[in-house]
Amino acid sequence: MKKSNLILAIIITFSSSIFGQNTFTLSSKNLGGEATINEEFNGFGCTGKNQSPQLSWKNAPKGTKSFAITMYDPDAPTGSGWWHWLVFDIPTNINELVSDAGNTKLKLAPEGIIQSITDYGTNGYGGPCPPEGHGLHQYIITVYALKTDNLGLNENTNPAVVGYYLWNNTLAKASIVTYYQRSKK
Template identity: 85%
Template sequence: MKKSNLIIGLLITLSSTVFSQNTFTLSSNDLGGEATINEVFNGFGCTGENQSPQLSWKNAPEGTKSFAVTMYDPDAPTGSGWWHWLVFDIPVNAKELVSGAGNTALNLTPEGAIQSITDYGANGYGGPCPPEGHGLHQYIITVYALKTDKLGLNESTNPAVVGYYLWNNTLAKASIVTYYQRNKK
């Protein structure tokens, strides 16, 4: 009886320790299950507001020296997906990107952060705008905890190169997925 009580006590202690650990988490006050007209691109036939969503993160792993944020559509009919947003060299003390931070003219990103070129051919945020009638597309927004304070890239760096540097420097990442479809008119 004492042995089984000891085992049960150890299991309870172990499970409470495992399940109470803080995990690296990304959240948004703006996003729900589907993107809205606020986030949708304004161009390519879409008439949205092209406003990047508010994002916040917590519980970065030990050793984190900076952050990066990306938004990617794996469902784009390109053979390689579509990069909608790439922000890197976000200082380690930053825990949020405010709504609209993807508009480079507003200077709303933390000091030192770089927004590189997207598949739209422009810097900053470019919202969802899938082809008409192509069905639901998923938009994966990811925050990366990085082991370096700077990637050594600039605002002209293409998404594939940014992705390679992120892959080489990631300690942890957390994502939110939102969806959007454009119906035929």
């Protein structure tokens, strides 16, 4: 009986170490499965508060030298989706962005990070604003663990170039998906 308990304990310990590993994870204290008027863009016919959600991440892989965050709508009727937020050169000692950090005028984001231009043509966060009656759009918010201290880009870099540099430097990534739609008025 003692021998079988010892074997069972070894199997449980081994299983926990293999399957219970901590994975790179992104979470939000104020963003749920559907975006709200708080996150909605204020412009293009939308009247939301345009507040970026609070985001936090943990368990970055070994070798991570910086982080980046993007928010992307693949359902936008553009042929190439819509980039709502691009944040990069986030140091590894940072693991959270507070709510509304995407408002560059408020200076809530950690000093030194870069928020480049979105498909709205502005820097910082630009919330959901799908066409009226276009149905649910998904908004993919992703944190990237990067193998470089900085991307060597600036606040005027367009989303396609930022995406290219992210693709070339990503060690791991974690995402949250939220949905939003505008009804016809």
